[in-house]
Amino acid sequence: MSISTATAGTTMSAPSGRDRPIAIIGAGASGMLAAIKLREAGYTRISIFEKKDDIGGTWRENRYPGLHCDVPSQSYCFSFALNPSWRQTFSSGPEIQSYFQQVAQRYGLRNLVRFNSEVGTARFDGKSWQLTMTDGHVAHADFVFAATGVLHHLNYPQIAGMEEFAGLSLHTGDWPDGLDLAGLRVGIIGTGATAAQLVPAIVDEVSRLTLFQRTAQWVAPSPNPAIPWWRRALYRLAPWVLRRRYRMLTDEIEATAGRWVLKDSEVYPRLVRTCQRNLETIADPELRRKLTPDYEPGCKRQIYSSTFYPAIQRPNATLCTEPINRIEASGVRTSDGALHQLDVLVYATGYRMHDYMRPMRISVEGGTSLDELWSDGEVAHRGVAIPGLPNFFMLVGPNSPLTNYSVIAVAEMQMRYLLELLDRVVDDGAVAIEPLEQACRQYEDELSQAMTSTVWATGCNSYYLDRNGRPNTWPWSIDKFRRDMAKVDFNEFRMSR
Ligand code: NAP
Numbered sequence: 408m409s410i411s412t413a414t415a416g417t418t419m420s421a422p423s424g425r426d427r428p429i430a431i432i433g434a435g436a437s438g439m440l441a442a443i444k445l446r447e448a449g450y451t452r453i454s455i456f457e458k459k460d461d462i463g464g465t466w467r468e469n470r471y472p473g474l475h476c477d478v479p480s481q482s483y484c485f486s487f488a489l490n491p492s493w494r495q496t497f498s499s500g501p502e503i504q505s506y507f508q509q510v511a512q513r514y515g516l517r518n519l520v521r522f523n524s525e526v527g528t529a530r531f532d533g534k535s536w537q538l539t540m541t542d543g544h545v546a547h548a549d550f551v552f553a554a555t556g557v558l559h560h561l562n563y564p565q566i567a568g569m570e571e572f573a574g575l576s577l578h579t580g581d582w583p584d585g586l587d588l589a590g591l592r593v594g595i596i597g598t599g600a601t602a603a604q605l606v607p608a609i610v611d612e613v614s615r616l617t618l619f620q621r622t623a624q625w626v627a628p629s630p631n632p633a634i635p636w637w638r639r640a641l642y643r644l645a646p647w648v649l650r651r652r653y654r655m656l657t658d659e660i661e662a663t664a665g666r667w668v669l670k671d672s673e674v675y676p677r678l679v680r681t682c683q684r685n686l687e688t689i690a691d692p693e694l695r696r697k698l699t700p701d702y703e704p705g706c707k708r709q710i711y712s713s714t715f716y717p718a719i720q721r722p723n724a725t726l727c728t729e730p731i732n733r734i735e736a737s738g739v740r741t742s743d744g745a746l747h748q749l750d751v752l753v754y755a756t757g758y759r760m761h762d763y764m765r766p767m768r769i770s771v772e773g774g775t776s777l778d779e780l781w782s783d784g785e786v787a788h789r790g791v792a793i794p795g796l797p798n799f800f801m802l803v804g805p806n807s808p809l810t811n812y813s814v815i816a817v818a819e820m821q822m823r824y825l826l827e828l829l830d831r832v833v834d835d836g837a838v839a840i841e842p843l844e845q846a847c848r849q850y851e852d853e854l855s856q857a858m859t860s861t862v863w864a865t866g867c868n869s870y871y872l873d874r875n876g877r878p879n880t881w882p883w884s885i886d887k888f889r890r891d892m893a894k895v896d897f898n899e900f901r902m903s904r
Contacts, residue, residue, distance in 0.1 A: 424833035428452040430538055430548035432764065434520050435464020436507065437802035437818040438554035440485065443514050444822045448830065454546065455516070456538065458525035462511045465558040466504040471582040473608025474500030477600060477629065477711040481649070482656040483813045485510065489649045491642030497631045521546075531771045531797060534838055550829060553764045554802045554818075557809065560759040564596060567733040574737075576752040579605060590614045594739055594747060596731070597755035598624050600710055605755060606724070607714035616724045617747050619731055619739065622868070623697065625682040625704040629711035657816060664811035665885040667705045670862045679704050689716055697728050702867035709811050760870045761785055761879065763804065771796060784873050788842035788850055788899065789891065791821050792828075797839035797903070800825050806854055808881035808888050820892040827895045837902040846899035857882035 429450055431441045434457035445453050461467050476483050480493035483503070488510050494502065511517055527541040529551060538546045561578045563569075569576070577583070579601045592615045595602055602618065603626065610616050642649040666672040682704045689695040698719070719726055729741035738748040763785060770776035775795045780786075787793050787804040802818045802825075803809065809817070832840045855877065858864055863871045863878035873879045881888055 424836065425449040426451050427549040427833060428454070428535075428547060429550045429552065430536065430546060431455045431552045431554055432526050432538075432767075433457065433464060433554040433556060434462040434511075434516075434522075435466075435554060435556050436485075436815050437556065437822075438462075438464070438552070439507065439511060439514075439516055440815070440818050440822055441552045441554055441802060441825075442516055442519055443485075443487075444826060445829075446514075448826050450829075453519050454548070455520040456524045456526050456540070456546070457520050457522050460522045461508075462516065462520065463504045463507045464556050466500055466507060468559060468580055469500055469582070470584060471500075471579040471601065471605050471608075473604035473606075475604060475631070476500075476503055478660070478811065478813045479656050481652050482660060483815060484653075485815060486653065486819060488513065489642075489646070489653055491646070491649050492639055493634055494639075495631055495633055497629070526767050528768045528770075529799075530769075531774075531799070533772060536798065550798045550800070552800050552802060552825070553804075555764040555767075556803060557760045557763065558758045560762045561754075562757045562759045563754055564756050566596075566731055568740075569734050571736050572734050572738075572749075572752055574750045574752060576754070578754045578756070580758065588613050588751060591750040592738075592748060593617070593751045593753060594619060594749040595753045595755050596739075597757065598622065599755060599757055600708060601757065602755035603710045603712045603715040605753070607712070607718035610718045610721050610724050614723065616721075617727055617739075617749070618719060618724065619727050619741075619747075620697070621730070622707070623700040624707060624710045625700050626685055626710045626712055626715055627678065627681050628685050628713045630713045657813070660812055661885040664709070665808070667709070668810055668862050668880075668882075669884070670703075670860060670865070675705070675862070678709070685716065689720065691720070694720065694726060697726055700867075703862055703865045705862040706865050706867035707869040708871070711811070757870060761873055763801070769796065769799070784875050784877065785879060786847065786851055788847040789824070791825055792840075792842045792900075794842050794844040794847045797841040798832075799841075800828070805879050806881055808885055810880065812885060817888070820889055824892040824895060828900070831895070831897065832902060835902065837904050839903045840900050842900050850899075854882060 429445060431438045434455050438455055439462060442453055442455055475497050477497055479496055480498040484490050484506060490506050525541045526538050528539045530537045535547050535549050536551050561580045588609055589612050591613055593613045594617045595605060596619045598620045606618060663674055666674050667678045686695060686699060689698060718724060727741060729743045732740045732742045738746050740746050780793060780795050785805040787801055790804045790807045791801050793799060802821050803814060807817050828840060858878050861878060861882045871878045871880050
């Protein structure tokens with residue numbers, strides 16, 4: 408694979424202040440982005456702290472069969488490092504991880520990363536942050552970028568008897584390489600985007616597949632054609648064609664998936680019709696009934712798959728909608744008394760999305776801590792900074808547009824905003840910057856008000872909701888997000904010298 412780069416990440420000689428140390432936490436897509444953009448802006452002392460031994464974040468961690476991205480590959484990449492070589496419309500996990508490795512290589516990022524360095528605590532002393540790793544190592548930085556992502560704290564259900572299961576049990580986010588399921592009886596708990604990919608990938612290999620569904624999902628069809636060799640060759644020879652494709656896809660997603668969440672948008676009825684028609688393709692009326700959600704399309708994260716419905720209709724597949732009573736040594740006991748005997752039990756039960764950079768302990772000397780600041784829910788001004796935590800910035804923080812849109816594009820917009828913020832502090836020779844509490848509160852009020860007209864507020868249970876039942880995502884169009892991120896209003900921030 409080769410990657411075309413509009414602007415390569417070269418280290419320039421540092422103008423005044425650009426040598427202040429910066430720590431990035433996490434070497435996933437947004438951490439890599441932060442490093443590339445900071446270097447392009449002339450910052451010279453950048454360290455990335457990564458808890459594991461490779462870059463890639465969630466794409467390094469997730470290795471379950473069928474893993475792919477349901478955002479088209481040609482838009483799920485850095486806008487400045489488009490990839491002419493994607494083989495599928497929706498690429499596999501390994502191909503995406505390989506893309507990130509290529510980018511890391513191209514931009515010389517590995518030299519910046521301290522692998523196997525998990526930040527345990529971060530403490531601000533009024534001038535700089537002290538980061539203490541879980542192994543005791545200490546580092547200092549004037550500014551911290553938390554690029555920790557949201558898909559890394561595995562969410563296990565709490566079901567009685569889980570520890571009694573005598574077969575192999577595993578979470579999809581912890582899939583062992585080379586696991587052979589041939590001829591085994593496999594149970595899967597969960598029906599989110601992950602299960603929708605896993606079921607079709609293994610159904611023909613296993614002897615029996617039982618999918619335990621608590622809540623049905625709306626599924627929109629999404630064929631995944633290969634990108635022909637001649638098209639890939641064209642992208643390589645004429646990068647402008649690839650750039651045009653990126654822009655076209657991004658615009659298209661913004662106009663569809665980006666607007667579906669706004670219930671009164673003109674495209675929402677199209678989503679409803681598409682999902683309903685797809686459901687009608689299920690031949691058995693009883694199975695169709697079981698797979699019919701009792702909430703509105705888009706309320707949970709939309710599933711895109713052309714293979715899930717065919718797979719669950721295979722003769723060796725069963726959809727079990729009886730609630731799980733408990734797990735026993737030989738399988739799953741449902742509330743009707745039936746025992747579903749299993750060799751392997753898979754938890755496709757997602758992530759604790761609202762943990763963000765926790766369990767890291769973050770505090771300010773003589774001030775407050777993140778746990779206190781977030782005791783009532785996760786809040787960040789414009790998704791990127793927290794009142795009370797100076798010089799601490801987040802990528803893909805609370806209320807970022809995290810639906811069926813490219814999270815990489817979101818991080819790019821946030822990074823642009825954060826660079827403007829950082830440049831101002833550094834150019835003014837200030838010590839620190841943080842958002843005003845009042846500005847953040849006003850922003851939160853606007854978010855809450857706008858949230859009421861979104862599809863997430865129509866009464867389903869989803870991971871978009873925080874512990875107070877409030878949708879913790881973006882209630883407006885992507886275009887508004889881009890406009891908001893295009894210019895910092897410095898009246899919303901306080902700088903200190
Ligand atoms: P998820 O969407 O959070 O779904 C978790 C599933 O587990 C739900 O069906 C949930 O049921 C079920 N569940 C949880 N606890 C349960 C319990 N105690 N008993 C029974 N069922 C239980 O998780 P995911 O599918 O792993 O997706 C996680 C994230 O990864 C999402 O953000 C998704 O977008 C992302 N993802 C993205 C892609 C992509 O292609 N871009 C692919 C895979 C995953 P309820 O619905 O009843 O709560």
